Amino acid sequence: MSLVETGLDAAKRATGGALIGYLPLGFPTLDESVEAAITLAKNGVDVLELGLPYSDPVMDGLVIQQATSIALENGFRISDAFDALAQITAEVETPALVMTYWNPVLAFGVDSFAQKLKEAGGAGLITPDLIPDEAQLWFDASEHYDLDRVFLAAPSSSEERLKRAIESSRGFVYAVSTMGITGTRKDVDTAAVSLVTKLRELEAEHVGVGLGISSAEQVGEVLSYADGAIVGSALVQALASGGVEALAQTALDLATGKPATA
């Protein structure tokens, strides 16, 4: 059973769509990142996306790069992620995905990583630099441990590749709203609508849209056509500048964009 699909469906019924919130584990410290994730879950975030700090985050803009660098400088270890995740999932029932570049998983051992993730109550993985073509080990492990797999779909993806992303994903397909990296943007690219439309035509059941979403208006706009709106840099910025209080406020503000609470 997909924890994330269940979470998205529940959010759809309750509020017309899901707010998916990203924060890196280990930032500003491991304990504070646990508190921050719990804060998101208690303030309108329906699915958690917890980032694993990595030395070479090529899909991330400056805000997230800086946060994950701080986590690494503070001595973040991959094993810490499972402890943090276990604390978070013990406290809140919100499905928690881990967002990770592929090499830390490979280095840990794909099967062991999946096992630890499952034990810690994790829902699955979002893998920004792993395409389905290279993911056989992850297919095997995620099947064995009943975990969700979120692959990316891009405005540049061919129909064949979109089909492959849909078939390969469980939980949702991560539609990249724009050709670019993470970071806040004034407008959500119109490419997002046409990408989600294509994914729907190809019978994608659950689609989340991410990159550049940072306001309640954008959340509302995205949720008019997608199942989830993914917010990252705006939350990281709030946590970095104002701690968990500011984070809670930002999450609540973003959640007001959900259709049924407007």
Add this chain to the structure above:
Amino acid sequence: MALRDELGPYFGEFGGRFVPESLIAALDELAAAYELTKQDPTFAQELTHLHATYTGRPSIITEVPRFAEHAGGARIILKREDLNHTGSHKINNVLGQALLAKRLGKKRLIAETGAGQHGVATATAAALFGMECVVYMGQVDTERQALNVARMRLLGATVIPVTNGSRTLKDAINEALRDWVTNVDTTHYLLGTVAGPHPFPVMVRDFHKIIGEEARAQVLSLTGRLPDAVAACVGGGSNAIGIFHAFLDDASVGLYGFEAAGRGIDTPEHAATLTLGRPGVLHGARSYMLQDEDGQTMESHSISAGLDYPGVGPEHSWLKDLGRATYRPVTDVAAMDALRLLSRTEGIIPAIETAHGLAGALELGKELGSDAIILVNLSGRGDKDMQTAAEYFGILDGAPN
């Protein structure tokens, strides 16, 4: 199948494409366009013409007997890629990819650079073809290779110092990849080494294999036989694969890559990826890399900016595991000694990168004996390194000698 015929995307268990989905369409487009050019005689003619009238190909070979006296008396022959326009082998690949980018209708070239040689070559091609050019270079490298930064800017390129991470080549590649993800419609990422996602490792290799093809014929014609050993320095591995490739299926020819041991492989400050690394994924391909237990990339160190990289091209990882090529570490000190030795015995100042291959050849000569013939890829000239060398040897006026 001959080793020479390996077409990717995998070299054994190495290679592949570990990049965001956003880049896959561009990589597919590039791979398809590259395949087409192989069947298109006009592309080959155009590139050959450019090499003959612009690069200065074929590059000559030079036998260096006074240098070889320090190598147990073996014959040492240098393939003079330092005499190419822009001063290194890098131009071979750059002109090939720039022609391809032109055919794809791209108006903007981006590149990463370590020592600056690849950045200079890319800026040169952009000037030649009237394209916009942005070069990402780690801030540490912009300082130690300031002369090359000036060259690139004079050629009309924008040089962006990269201030995150270790501020060297690895981080310059990250930044170039971020740019490419964002601007892939208009932009070709002119990757400068045989690393990265498919098709880069095979394509860059193919544009450099002319080095080995020429050298193989030149050595045969000079000596009447194949060399016993072929030596080159290895950072990402482009000049090494370029000279190795023509010899891959010549079983009698030993292939030796020399990577940077920095301050020593018993210290944390080295770039000996194939000697001390483990397979992992970095910059889009699975290959040997320097990583900690958690899979975080480790910082490398080398006196040479061009070898200061914690990864290596997947074909080298494959050749290592097959046992077809041997990779050894060379310290900063050994490389600088070889740089000075070649300068004083032969009047040729090599790049510090290249000097690692020369230091390796000195070692090989002593092992193989006086009957041996060793071919070394003299991949680049040392002008860019004068600041580093002058400080290292204390040879500026007013400096203690």
